[in-house]
Amino acid sequence: MTDIHLCQPDACKSCAACCGIYNYVENTRGALERRFHFRTGLFSRVRDNRMSMEDYREVVRHRENAKRIYTTIYTCEFVGFLDEARRRVGCMLHPSGNNGDDLRVKSFYGREICDGHFCPSYQKLENHEVKILLAALDDWYLYGAVITDIDFVKTFFHVAQNRVGETLDPRKFVNRPELLDIVRRYCGLKTAWPFSDTGRPRFGKYYFVGEEYDIARIDYEALCAEPSPYDAVFASLSSSFQNKDELDRANLVIHDLIGDLCNAYTADDR
Numbered sequence: 001m002t003d004i005h006l007c008q009p010d011a012c013k014s015c016a017a018c019c020g021i022y023n024y025v026e027n028t029r030g031a032l033e034r035r036f037h038f039r040t041g042l043f044s045r046v047r048d049n050r051m052s053m054e055d056y057r058e059v060v061r062h063r064e065n066a067k068r069i070y071t072t073i074y075t076c077e078f079v080g081f082l083d084e085a086r087r088r089v090g091c092m093l094h095p096s097g098n099n100g101d102d103l104r105v106k107s108f109y110g111r112e113i114c115d116g117h118f119c120p121s122y123q124k125l126e127n128h129e130v131k132i133l134l135a136a137l138d139d140w141y142l143y144g145a146v147i148t149d150i151d152f153v154k155t156f157f158h159v160a161q162n163r164v165g166e167t168l169d170p171r172k173f174v175n176r177p178e179l180l181d182i183v184r185r186y187c188g189l190k191t192a193w194p195f196s197d198t199g200r201p202r203f204g205k206y207y208f209v210g211e212e213y214d215i216a217r218i219d220y221e222a223l224c225a226e227p228s229p230y231d232a233v234f235a236s237l238s239s240s241f242q243n244k245d246e247l248d249r250a251n252l253v254i255h256d257l258i259g260d261l262c263n264a265y266t267a268d269d270r
């Protein structure tokens with residue numbers, strides 16, 4: 001369990017995953033950035049009373065591709081940039097951006113649900129894991145994708161900690177760019193994984209057929225291979241392997257990254 005505010009942790013990143021941002025079919029960083037830049041400009045007109053909330057909705061409906069990966073998960077039209085530098089994404093209806101007025105009453109979920117929702121990461125992640133991720137990541141897109149993927153985070157820490165024989169200490173990451181770089185490279189696999197299953201709608205380990213979804217499991221028997229210790233990571237990365245050679249290469253990528261982290265982490269102890 002963590003007591004760190006995962007949604008808006010600092011000035012250079014934030015998360016809006018539960019508002020549905022990764023559920024758009026067009027969910028690349030560039031596509032979402034364009035969407036949020038446009039909305040942020042448009043919503044400033046609502047704040048200045050130059051546009052009604054209904055007209056805002058209508059323009060967004062007209063201008064945006066609303067196609068979703070999983071149709072029953074809502075994608076909220078009120079996610080935009082929250083700061084001048086446009087580094088933090090989040091709810092433009094929140095009272096902090098509207099002189100104390102809580103405009104979430106106008107939202108699809110309503111004020112109470114939006115205000116009271118804390119995703120499972122708050123329960124499952126631990127402070128040391130969050131602190132290390134916060135130190136390594138400085139962009140909203142990757143941060144939101146990683147902080148909400150419990151398997152992806154937990155497996156990395158679990159394997160590394162088993163290897164070094166202790167809980168990774170965030171203080172050891174301070175002023176250690178080489179350590180933070182390894183964590184960043186691991187997280188970066190979220191956007192640059194060569195074994196991603198592009199053949200069907202996927203959301204991490206889930207795949208979708210219309211309204212139905214199921215977990216996409218890797219068939220190790222068909223690959224004539226032993227189950228990977230990184231199976232949960234592969235599922236998080238929406239992996240699909242054509243043959244054992246691909247699986248071996250994927251294992252090596254994760255193995256090497258965690259090995260590099262462990263070596264750098266314990267370098268001073270030798």
Ligand code: SF4
Binds near residue numbers: 019119148
């Ligand atoms: S998914 Fe979790 S961390 Fe992200 S905005 Fe929602 S509650 Fe906050």
Ligand code: SF4
Binds near residue numbers: 018094
């Ligand atoms: S209204 Fe609710 S769902 Fe929409 S952006 Fe705000 S918090 Fe997210």
